[in-house]
Amino acid sequence: MKSPFDLQDALFIGFCATLLVVLKSMLRLKLGLSGHSMFLMTFFYLICYGVVNRVGAMTVCGLLAGLVAMMLSVGKGGPMILLKFGLPAMAMDFALLFMSGVFNLRWRSIVLALIGTLAWAGKGLISNLLIGMSGQVALAEFGLSFIQGGMFALAAALLIPTVLSRLHAHDLLPNRPE
Amino acid sequence: MKLIALEGIHFGYGSDQSEILDDLTLVINAGECHCINGATGSGKSSLLHLMSGQLSRPFEGDVYRDPSLLIGLVMQDPNAQVLRQNVGAEIAFGLENLGVAADLMVEKVQHSLRRVGLYTSLDTPVEVLSLGQKYRLMMAAQLVFNPTLLLLDEPWAQLDDSGVKELNCVLKSLLDEGVAIVMVEHNPSAFVDLVEHFWLLENGKLKAGQRPIADSAASVLNISASVNHRPSKVVAKLAPHQFRFVDQDPLFSCLQPLALSSGEIVALVGDNGAGKSSLLKTLAGIQANITHLPITVLDKRPQLGIYGADLGLLMQRPNRQLFEQTVLAELQFSLKRFKLPLARAEQILAELGLQDLAECSPHKLSYGQQHIIALASLVCLRPKLLLLDDPFAGLDKQHVVKVVQLLLQLRSQGSCILLSSHRSVPFLEVDRYWFIDNGYLRDGAEITEQANVG
Amino acid sequence: MWAKERKGVRQPYFRFSASHYCAAALLLSLVLSSGAFFLPNSALGWLIVIDAILVLHGVYLKNKVSALLRIGLAQLAVTLPLYYLIHGENQLLEGVIVVLRVFLALLPGWWLSATQKPERIGEVLSWGLPTKWAFVIAASIGLLPYMLQETKEIYAMQCLRGANITPKALRNPKNWPELIYCVVLPVLIQLLKLSKQMAKAAKLRHFGSVAKPTHWPATREEE
Numbered sequence: 001m002k003s004p005f006d007l008q009d010a011l012f013i014g015f016c017a018t019l020l021v022v023l024k025s026m027l028r029l030k031l032g033l034s035g036h037s038m039f040l041m042t043f044f045y046l047i048c049y050g051v052v053n054r055v056g057a058m059t060v061c062g063l064l065a066g067l068v069a070m071m072l073s074v075g076k077g078g079p080m081i082l083l084k085f086g087l088p089a090m091a092m093d094f095a096l097l098f099m100s101g102v103f104n105l106r107w108r109s110i111v112l113a114l115i116g117t118l119a120w121a122g123k124g125l126i127s128n129l130l131i132g133m134s135g136q137v138a139l140a141e142f143g144l145s146f147i148q149g150g151m152f153a154l155a156a157a158l159l160i161p162t163v164l165s166r167l168h169a170h171d172l173l174p175n176r177p178e
Numbered sequence: 179m180k181l182i183a184l185e186g187i188h189f190g191y192g193s194d195q196s197e198i199l200d201d202l203t204l205v206i207n208a209g210e211c212h213c214i215n216g217a218t219g220s221g222k223s224s225l226l227h228l229m230s231g232q233l234s235r236p237f238e239g240d241v242y243r244d245p246s247l248l249i250g251l252v253m254q255d256p257n258a259q260v261l262r263q264n265v266g267a268e269i270a271f272g273l274e275n276l277g278v279a280a281d282l283m284v285e286k287v288q289h290s291l292r293r294v295g296l297y298t299s300l301d302t303p304v305e306v307l308s309l310g311q312k313y314r315l316m317m318a319a320q321l322v323f324n325p326t327l328l329l330l331d332e333p334w335a336q337l338d339d340s341g342v343k344e345l346n347c348v349l350k351s352l353l354d355e356g357v358a359i360v361m362v363e364h365n366p367s368a369f370v371d372l373v374e375h376f377w378l379l380e381n382g383k384l385k386a387g388q389r390p391i392a393d394s395a396a397s398v399l400n401i402s403a404s405v406n407h408r409p410s411k412v413v414a415k416l417a418p419h420q421f422r423f424v425d426q427d428p429l430f431s432c433l434q435p436l437a438l439s440s441g442e443i444v445a446l447v448g449d450n451g452a453g454k455s456s457l458l459k460t461l462a463g464i465q466a467n468i469t470h471l472p473i474t475v476l477d478k479r480p481q482l483g484i485y486g487a488d489l490g491l492l493m494q495r496p497n498r499q500l501f502e503q504t505v506l507a508e509l510q511f512s513l514k515r516f517k518l519p520l521a522r523a524e525q526i527l528a529e530l531g532l533q534d535l536a537e538c539s540p541h542k543l544s545y546g547q548q549h550i551i552a553l554a555s556l557v558c559l560r561p562k563l564l565l566l567d568d569p570f571a572g573l574d575k576q577h578v579v580k581v582v583q584l585l586l587q588l589r590s591q592g593s594c595i596l597l598s599s600h601r602s603v604p605f606l607e608v609d610r611y612w613f614i615d616n617g618y619l620r621d622g623a624e625i626t627e628q629a630n631v632g
Numbered sequence: 633m634w635a636k637e638r639k640g641v642r643q644p645y646f647r648f649s650a651s652h653y654c655a656a657a658l659l660l661s662l663v664l665s666s667g668a669f670f671l672p673n674s675a676l677g678w679l680i681v682i683d684a685i686l687v688l689h690g691v692y693l694k695n696k697v698s699a700l701l702r703i704g705l706a707q708l709a710v711t712l713p714l715y716y717l718i719h720g721e722n723q724l725l726e727g728v729i730v731v732l733r734v735f736l737a738l739l740p741g742w743w744l745s746a747t748q749k750p751e752r753i754g755e756v757l758s759w760g761l762p763t764k765w766a767f768v769i770a771a772s773i774g775l776l777p778y779m780l781q782e783t784k785e786i787y788a789m790q791c792l793r794g795a796n797i798t799p800k801a802l803r804n805p806k807n808w809p810e811l812i813y814c815v816v817l818p819v820l821i822q823l824l825k826l827s828k829q830m831a832k833a834a835k836l837r838h839f840g841s842v843a844k845p846t847h848w849p850a851t852r853e854e855e
Contacts, residue, residue: 006831007764007768007831007834007835007839007840008827008831010764010765010768011768011771011826011827011830011831012823013768014768014772015772015775015779015827016823018772018779019779019819022776022780064765064768064772068769068773070745070753071753071757071769071773079658079661079665079741079744080665080737080738081741127669128730128734130669131668131730131733131734131737132673132729132730132733133730134723134726136718136719137714137715137730140718141710141711141714162813163813163816163817163820166501166817167817167820167821167824169503170539170540170541170542170821171539172541172824230836232832232835232836250836253829253832253833253836258826259829260774261767261771261774261830261837262774263774267848270848271837271848272837273846274845274846274848275837275838275839275841275842275845276838276841276842277844277845278846279846280846280848281849283846283849284849305777319837320836320837323838459788462788464791464792466784482788482791482792482798483798489792490792491788493788493789496789498818499786499789499790500818501790501814501821511794512794515793515794515795516794555793556793
């Protein structure tokens with residue numbers, strides 16, 4: 001990939017990705033509910049998007065998170081973990097391409113969060129189908145994880161506008177996503 | 179030989195603010211040592227970054243750079259500049275980026291380590307170094323590509339006395355080798371033997387400064403407190419103990435019982451890494467991995483969340499705790515949570531003469547102002563015990579005065595204050611010193627008397 | 633069978649370094665994981681045998697399998713009831729096979745992280761990465777202890793200032809936003825500042841000035 005991100009933005013994305021991985025591994029066993037990882041993913045991806053303000057920031061964050069997770073041996077997924085982090089991020093970035101200037105930040109965050117969850121749950125659906133799970137069971141599992149993950153993702157998305165506007169009020173961000 | 183010359187430099191942040199550098203002129207020749215002093219926010223750091231060519235915003239004026247000029251810049255906080263995990267790789271970072279062949283690196287790196295007087299293995303992890311050693315490591319990381327001009331940003335504030343002494347030796351030998359040095363420093367007296375040219379940066383211009391008398395920083399502030407000795411109550415008790423982390427060697431031993439009483443200021447003095455911060459955190463009940471210690475604070479074993487507004491702790495770099503939209507909200511945050519009168523926030527701003535800042539974002543303030551606001555937010559709770567970790571670090575005189583003012587006021591209200599510092603604090607009238615040296619924590623009552631006489 | 637092959641890999645005349653060995657392990661785990669998805673039921677037996685060897689290898693190197701088993705059981709607990717509800721008893725076996733496949737897909741990853749050092753995996757992964765991103769990852773991981781320390785300290789500071797974020801207070805979801813504003817926001821501010829400073833520090837040391845930077849010899853003979 002060409003990397004036109006400047007070093008400062010790249011480092012910030014890297015820090016977010018690392019923090020995401022570590023927080024996820026710390027929270028994993030404390031909360032019984034599956035889907036809480038969508039909270040952290042949505043939160044950090046949207047923060048990266050808001051701070052760096054560029055299409056591609058979320059994808060980079062997701063891929064870096066996957067790489068970091070492999071290097072830190074978090075979540076014993078092996079190479080598969082790259083997809084787990086990367087796929088929702090890529091879906092969100094892809095959706096962003098069609099959304100520039102359509103919604104305000106709050107609604108954009110919400111839509112992106114749901115799209116991310118869709119990709120996350122969809123990855124589970126596809127791998128379950130590949131493995132030979134019956135369509136109905138796979139769909140039921142998909143629905144279950146979409147609802148659980150969606151709630152967490154939504155909660156994160158709702159926090160984003162306030163956090164970003166605060167960062168902006170402190171003059172810490174060069175440009176706010178309009 | 180002229181290395182770099184600045185002429186008629188103008189620079190400012192945005193159009194609405196006045197210029198930080200206004201028609202500034204400066205010439206540096208090889209082997210010279212310059213020291214630039216000035217208040218916080220006077221543009222000292224901007225000037226260094228401008229010279230190094232790393233200024234992010236445009237400026238006006240002429241800069242002459244000699245073809246032989248190669249600049250190294252050591253920034254303030256060594257911890258924020260460490261890019262690698264071990265000493266060798268850290269120093270080699272610059273060489274890698276210049277494309278120096280790997281087999282030439284080891285020798286260059288070792289030479290550079292010797293130049294700053296660090297005799298440690300190349301595989302030493304950076305984290306085991308003291309702050310003073312890290313600072314010199316950062317210098318080595320610059321010296322490895324042989325700069326002809328070395329820029330240093332506020333070295334004194336980061337270092338303890340032994341660190342300053344070591345740095346003096348290193349700088350001396352660099353000057354002898356013909357390297358030019360420009361340092362920005364609000365306590366130039368610490369480097370008085372090296373510096374040939376003293377400057378004062380004021381209103382955007384450099385004025386020739388006077389050669390400071392050694393250790394003058396100590397005596398510049400003269401604040402007298404109205405001492406009123408009230409009957410005091412013991413606030414914290416430390417029985418003799420060995421202070422150590424779980425499964426580690428002791429940091430220090432405390433052989434005699436120590437106590438803190440209401441209405442007194444005690445200064446805890448020791449070198450970097452002696453265990454001052456850990457002791458303060460232990461008293462506040464937030465230090466993890468510490469063995470069980472015979473310490474009681476306000477008649478309880480210290481634990482997070484049991485003291486409410488009775489105990490305050492100001493950690494290093496207290497600007498980290500700021501998060502509200504305005505300074506006033508920041509000050510009112512704890513008052514609200516502890517259900518104390520909100521009017522105290524405005525009152526303390528008025529006492530500090532900072533009412534103008536009430537509606538500002540705390541993150542737009544200068545480092546010194548942020549420091550004062552963070553401290554004020556604790557002082558207005560009127561805690562029974564206030565712990566301060568190095569509260570004077572990196573502050574210029576103007577802000578030191580404000581900190582002293584707040585502390586004396588709090589003491590007169592009967593609070594006990596324990597503050598740590600890596601040097602003695604002659605500008606604040608403390609009641610007692612505690613010292614950590616050679617692995618012992620002791621009450622230095624007799625030494626305080628000497629200091630007061632001196 | 634596989635163990636033998638791996639031994640072969642380590643024979644000196646191949647001159648395989650530890651990193652090459654790690655790359656081979658990475659590839660192997662990738663192949664085995666995909667096998668769990670695409671192999672027909674009849675070939676699953678072979679896959680189980682191979683994965684069993686990996687488990688033995690991992691356990692031999694004193695790694696715990698309990699986390700892995702827990703994931704497997706959790707998966708079983710979700711999928712089997714669904715199968716029972718939707719398809720009834722007769723297809724339960726099919727459900728078991730599905731869970732088995734999921735488990736077999738995860739297992740090589742566990743083996744990889746159990747037998748390979750994270751740094752080594754990082755080195756292999758960064759073979760293909762551009763210098764900048766390799767630096768970003770190394771710096772982020774290197775700074776991890778610092779970031780966690782900062783987060784802990786900011787949390788403690790705000791607790792002492794009376795924020796409703798003690799573990800007890802956090803049981804009430806009403807207090808969760810306070811955690812975001814008092815702790816996460818300041819941490820983000822610190823990360824922003826840190827990224828700015830580190831980028832500056834790296835540029836001051838000529839980061840990005842040549843297209844192909846050289847590398848510090850990590851293993852060398854001290855002079």
